[in-house]
Amino acid sequence: MAETSKVYNQEIDLNNLDLKRSYTLKEFKYINSRLKNYTLEIDGHPVNLFELDKNGKLVPMPQTPCAREAVVAEIARQLCNWNIQTQQGGGVTTSQGGFNFVIDHQSAIRAPDVAFIPQNMVLRLTDKQAWTFQSAPFTPTFLVEVADIGEDIDNSKFKKVDKRFKEELITQSTMVQLGWLIDPQHKRIYIYRRGRRHSNPRWGDINGENVLPGFVLDMSLIDRIIDPPPPAPSPQEARQINCPDCNNTFNNKYEFMKHYEKIH
Known part of the structure; x- marks a missing residue:
């Protein structure tokens, strides 16, 4: 079933977009909002986003690897x-x-x-x-x-x-x-x-x-x-980290960094 809607009284069929015509900002926003859960294929490439050029034409932004x-x-x-x-x-x-x-x-x-x-x-x-x-x-x-x-x-x-x-x-x-x-x-x-x-x-x-x-x-x-490196060996034992600016201690670097960014 085609994905269609009317924006400014013009019917938009996502499966048959006319890339040669100009679109309004409202139509552009509608199309991109629908593509968050819907993928088009244009020239063999999956597309979930468009840009809009100076003439109002849709510019496909293919998904990246x-x-x-x-x-x-x-x-x-x-x-x-x-x-x-x-x-x-x-x-x-x-x-x-x-x-x-x-x-x-x-x-x-x-x-x-x-x-x-x-x-x-x-x-x-x-x-x-x-x-x-x-x-x-x-x-x-x-x-x-x-x-x-x-x-x-x-x-x-x-x-x-x-x-x-x-x-x-x-x-x-x-x-x-x-x-x-x-x-x-x-x-x-x-x-x-x-x-x-x-x-x-x-x-x-x-x-x-x-x-x-x-x-x-x-x-x-x-x-x-x-070029992903080989997996790092698992730590042998947990090491507590002390915050240099207060008396809090943490079980890993992630907890410490979150604390430091938020508080200090």
Whole structure:
């Protein structure tokens, strides 16, 4: 049975979406909400999310393989830890978190794999900006895209993502100051900065510069996803951990870290 609904008096059949026509924000939100529990197949790839381009056209965002998504999750985890431990008070999103970019003077919904919004921006957001796409557009200041782009800059996969950074994500109409393009399969890193050519540092730790002061992405933890190590031996005995700032003791590092992040 086809998944259908009427939004603005136009019938939407999820099994027969017309990717050539323009959709309203209300239709776009309806389609993505339905796809949380419903998978389409487009050009042989499973799709559970769309972006919306400047002309209102749906842009399929195919599901990613689990290893690549594990890399995205690890980057987001490290960024979240930095956000908490340094009391930044900012917001961290992953690929389900869409932003209303402005491209060629037209609104376009984009969902970077990882993004960061600083506290001063979070505090200025209206409820409509935070919870809908119906208000003034805004973008993160930092973002990451994780993709298979090959071993050089001459292939079409790299050129497609490079164009996305230069013409959509870091433009005069956005607030993005720093972007990372990471290819874990080929161990390639490209760094994009506003107003400057991209750079291609060696595979290794990356720092957040003045956009994310003090943040360093530990690439050794990404390497553990790319090439998982053998299981560690089980500890012979439990060891209590004492908090250096109070008298509490804990049975493992996880309990201690949760306590320290919350209390201290």
